[in-house]
Amino acid sequence: MIGKVGAKAKCGKNRSAAERALGRAQGATQRSQARAGKAATTGLALLLATLAAGAGVLFWLARPDADRRTEASRPVADSPAPGRTDEADLRPGGEARRSARGADRRARDAAASARDDTIERPFRAAGSPAEASAGEAARFDGRGALRGSVFVTDGSALPPVVELGLIPSRTLSGSAYAEARSATIEVGPDGSGSFLIEDLGLGAYDVRASAPGYNSAAFPIVLERGNARPFVNLPLSPAGWLAGTLTNALGHPLPDVPLALERQPESETRTTRTDAGGGFHFDAVLDGPYRLCVGSADRPWIEPKELTFRAPSMTLPPLEVSGLATVTFQVVDQNGEPVYGVLVEGEGDRGGQITGRTDPLGSLTLENLPPGRYMVTAERPNTKEGRGRSTFELERAWHSEVQIVLP
Numbered sequence: 001m002i003g004k005v006g007a008k009a010k011c012g013k014n015r016s017a018a019e020r021a022l023g024r025a026q027g028a029t030q031r032s033q034a035r036a037g038k039a040a041t042t043g044l045a046l047l048l049a050t051l052a053a054g055a056g057v058l059f060w061l062a063r064p065d066a067d068r069r070t071e072a073s074r075p076v077a078d079s080p081a082p083g084r085t086d087e088a089d090l091r092p093g094g095e096a097r098r099s100a101r102g103a104d105r106r107a108r109d110a111a112a113s114a115r116d117d118t119i120e121r122p123f124r125a126a127g128s129p130a131e132a133s134a135g136e137a138a139r140f141d142g143r144g145a146l147r148g149s150v151f152v153t154d155g156s157a158l159p160p161v162v163e164l165g166l167i168p169s170r171t172l173s174g175s176a177y178a179e180a181r182s183a184t185i186e187v188g189p190d191g192s193g194s195f196l197i198e199d200l201g202l203g204a205y206d207v208r209a210s211a212p213g214y215n216s217a218a219f220p221i222v223l224e225r226g227n228a229r230p231f232v233n234l235p236l237s238p239a240g241w242l243a244g245t246l247t248n249a250l251g252h253p254l255p256d257v258p259l260a261l262e263r264q265p266e267s268e269t270r271t272t273r274t275d276a277g278g279g280f281h282f283d284a285v286l287d288g289p290y291r292l293c294v295g296s297a298d299r300p301w302i303e304p305k306e307l308t309f310r311a312p313s314m315t316l317p318p319l320e321v322s323g324l325a326t327v328t329f330q331v332v333d334q335n336g337e338p339v340y341g342v343l344v345e346g347e348g349d350r351g352g353q354i355t356g357r358t359d360p361l362g363s364l365t366l367e368n369l370p371p372g373r374y375m376v377t378a379e380r381p382n383t384k385e386g387r388g389r390s391t392f393e394l395e396r397a398w399h400s401e402v403q404i405v406l407p
Helices: 002-062 065-072 094-117 129-139
Strands: 143-152 161-168 181-186 194-201 203-210 219-223 231-238 240-247 258-263 268-273 279-285 288-294 305-309 313-315 325-332 343-348 353-357 363-369 372-379 388-394 399-405
Touching (some): 143 203, 143 219, 161 194, 203 231, 219 231, 240 288, 258 279, 268 279, 353 363, 372 399
Parallel strands (some): 143 231
Antiparallel strands (some): 161 181, 203 219, 258 268, 258 288, 288 305, 325 363, 343 353, 343 372, 372 388
């Protein structure tokens, strides 16, 4: 019995020791967790303080120079040192005195900032205009030469004479130092188009070779110190041809109708007439914008056609001209007898041209005329005497008959 009691007491002591050990372990764990939490809290606080200090520095640096100078120059005596309080502020009315001093300090800061804003400071760019102008003048100081060669793009022979023109460049820097110059290149028996222009002022140029019947383009070139004798190849490309047909509303060809091709914007005009099949053809057409007129350029019969030509060729779709009229003239003498070989000439107010001679029956028929008012004269052959006149209206798409009596 006594042995059992002693055994129970021994077991109780062992459980108490185990419980105390477990309690100490749990306490150690809790203390470690507390220290870890405190360390984490301290680290987070340090991180936030560092970020706040960095933001304050950036804010201070971002402020205008005048504000930073004003803050740096404030008297330290205006505010108590950290950790202490002015005795005057502890007495009754101290708060009012602190407010008054703050107002005075703000007024002084505003005055200092206003003075700084009124001070004019010189602006310094990377390079002043005077320095840039001096550098450009040195770059184009001197004389040089332009060497080159002219050639035809399709490999054909050069024309016997080629004109060369140089003008100040419209696009390159240095054009103010360039000088206009022209020269004539006479192609020799060897067919060479080489040229040399001496004593040319340094500068930026547009150079062009030109010849009748050839397209050309301006070529920009710079003569400068270190490159005072550049070489350039100037191409000439042959002009092309423009063709088309005129038809009436039924699709029938319109023969012997005048046309005018007007180059824009120079208004250089070339004329032709349709053939028996209503076709027309313009040779040696240079590249560029044009206006094609049926009739004459100043009095077209229909709305002119705007086009842009590019060599070597362009064939237009059929152009329809509707509403044209026909007229038949009958020329007689005072006795009513027909007169042969009479020259009938005149024109209409819309550009129609009348010209022709009467047949043995004294008749002349002209087709494809624009409607309008016409004035014509009839004159005997080989004489200025006996001239007849007539004024008449041609209706749209109508065949009119006109009699002219010679005196």
